[in-house]
Amino acid sequence: MILRKNRSSFFQLFSTCAGNLFEHYDTALFGFLSTFLAPVIFPSKDPTTALLLTYVMIPIGMLARPVGALFFGYLGDSFGRNIALFWSLLGMGIISFFIGVFPAQISIGFLPPLFICLARMMQNFCAAGETIGGAIYLLESSSKDQHDFLSGVYGASTIGGIIMASIATSLLVYFDVVMQGWRYLYFVGVVTAVFGLLIRKDKMKNSSIKLPSRLNLKQHIQVLLSYKKTLAIIALVSGFSYVTYSISIIFLNGCIPLISSISSSSMITLSSFLLILDFILLPLFGLLSSKFSRIKLMVFSSIITVLVAVPSFFFLQGATAGTVVVIRIILMSLGAMFSAPLHAFVQGLVPKEHRYSVISFGYSLGSQLLGGPSAAISLWLFKKTGQIYLAGLYWVLLAFICSVVLIRLYRSEKKISFAHAV
Template structure:
C-alpha cells in the first residue's frame, strides 16, 4: 500500500465539509470542554514560576517551582474520582448531560484561581485555596476527556473514526497554542510589576467565558447526537461491571495512556519551564516552545488519525511511539550541547509532531477497546488514572529528578520509561480499525 503524503493528509483534513454541518458541530461542541481544560493547564504551567513566587514566597526559588508544579499535579489526584462519577453518569443518562456538568464545574475552579488573593494578602489561606481550586478542576476534567472521546468515537463512521476522534487531541494543541500566545503577549507587553500584580489573572478569568459558549453549542446538538448506553445495569452495576469484567481492559488502556500523557506534559508544557529554569532563557522566548508545540499538535493529531484509519491503529501507534521513545534523549542532548534558541525550537517541534501523530492514532483505539454499555466509565477511569499519576505530576517528578541527579536530561528518561510501558500494553490490544463499535 502506498503511503499517503503529508500534503494529501492535510488536504483530507481541510475537506471537513464532507461530514456535514452536524458532524462539524459535534466536533466543536464536544472538544470545546477539553480545550477549556487544556487552556487552563497551559496558562498555569507557563506561569508556574510566577505563581510559585506569589503563593509560596517563603520558599527558595527552586522550592517555589517545586511547590507550584506540585500544586499543578494535585489537581490530578481528583481525576480518577471524577472519571468514575462522570463516566457512570454518561453510561446511564447520556454523554452530553455528563459533559455539561463537567464544563460548569471546570469553570468554577478556573474562576476561583483567577480571583484568588495571593500569600501577601491572606497568608497561608492562599496556597490552600489554590489547592482546593485545582482539585475542583481535576475532578471535572477527570470525566470530560473520557466522555467526550467516547461520544466522538460512537458518532463517527467506522472508516473515519480515527480522524473524527483525533480532534479531541487537536483541541489540546489549539488550547496549548492559545494559552501560550496569551502568556507570551502578557509577558511581552506588561512590565514585571503589572504581570505579578494583575496580569497573570487575565487568562484564567477570560477562560471562564468558554463555559457558556460550550453549553450553548452543546444545547444545539440535542438528543440526536447523544449516545447513552443501551438499557443495562444501574449506576452501581456499571462500575461493578467495569471493575469485575473489564478490569484487564482498564489496565491495558491505562498503560497506553501512560506513554502519551508523559510525553504530552513534558514536550507540550514542561519545555517552557525547562527553557527558563535550566537553559536560563527569557520568559517570552521560552513561551514560544508552547506556541510551536501547540501549533504542531493542532495540525499533526488529525494526520495521525487519518493514517490510523488508513494503516491501522496499532501500526501507527507503534511506529510513532518507538520513534519518540528513541529520539527524545538525543533531542535533549542536542539542546544541552548546542543550546541555541533555534535548536530548542527544532527539537520541540520534532518531538511534538511524533507525539501528536501517536495521540491521533491512540485516541480512537481507547474507546474501541470497551463495550458500549461501560465504555465511558472504563475509558474515563483508565484515562484519568493514567494522566493523574504519570501526567499531572510529570513536571514535579522531572524537576525533582534534575535537582537530585544533576542530570538535565532527566525529563527524557522519564518519557522513555513511560513509553516502554505503553509499548508493552500495546501488545495486548486487539486492533478494531474499521470495525463497528
C-alpha cells in the same frame, strides 16, 4: 468526506472541541500564571518559597481527576453522554468564576492557599469528565471511517486550549498588566463555558445507544474491576502519550539551559512554536491513520522512540540552537503520531455501555501515575548520573512496554474486536 454533510455534524464537532479547548485553556492558565499568582496566594512567604508552594498545588489538584473520572463516567454511562458533558462544563465555568473573583486582599494564614487548592481540585474533578467524554461523544456521533481523523482534530483542540492560555498570558506580560488583568483571563473562560453550554443545550443529543440499568456504586466498581486488563492498556498508552509531551515541553525547557548556552526564554519561545506545530500535525496524523492502521502508526511511533530517545538526549549536551530545534521537532512529531489516533484506539477497546467509565478512569490513572511524575523522574536521573542521555530512560522504558503490548494486540487483532459498533 471528512464529516457527514449536515449541519448537525458541524455543531457536534464544534461543541465538543470547544468544550475540550476551554477545559485545557482553564487548567493550563494556572500553570502559566503561577509565577505571578504566587505572592497573591502566599503573601506572607518569600518569593522563592511562595513559588515552590504554588507549584506544589498543580499535582495536588490533579489528585481529584481519578475521582472525577469515576463520577462523570458513571453519569455518562448511566444517564447519557450529554448529561455528563453538560455538568462537567458547567462545573468548570463556575470554578473559573470563583477563581476570577478571588479577593487579593485576603492575607489571613491558610485561607488564600486553601481556597486556590480547593478550587484547583474541583477544577480537575470537573475536567476529568470533559476530556474523554467529549471524544467519546464525538466519535460515537460519527461514522467509523472518520474516527481517526476526528481523534486527531479533538487532540488538536487540546493543544489549542494550551496555546490560547499561553497567548493570553503573554499578552498581559507584554503590556505589563498581569497583576491587574489575570482575573479577566478566567472570566474569558467563563464566557467560553457559557457559550459552549448554550450550543450543547440545543445541539447535543443523547447517543443512540440503549443505556443499561442504573448501577449503584458497588456495581459500578465491580464493572470497572472486570476491565482490569483493558484499564491497564488504556493507562499505559495514555501515560506514554502524556510523558512524550511532558519530556518534549516541560523537561527540556528546564534542562537544556543547564547543559547548553541556550537561555530559558529561548526555550519557552521555541515551545510555543512546537505547540503550534503539534496543533497542525495531530489532524494530519489522524488522517494518515485513517488511511492505514491506527495501531501500526502507534507501534511505529513507540518503536522509533525506543531507538532515538537516548541518542537524541546525548546530542543535546552543549548543543547549538539549530540542533535543539531539530531534536525537539522530532520528539514532538513522534508524540503527535502516537496521540493522534489515541481516542479512536481506546474507544475500540471498550463496549459502549461502559465506555465513559472505563476510558475516563484508565486515562486519569495513566496520565497522573505514569505521566505526571515523568519530568521529575527524568530530572532525578540526570542529577544522579550527571549524564543527560540517561534522563530519557523512563521514557524509553514506557515506549518499549507500549511497543510490546501494542504488537501483541495487533497480532491478535482477528481475535479481539478493537471497534465495537459505534
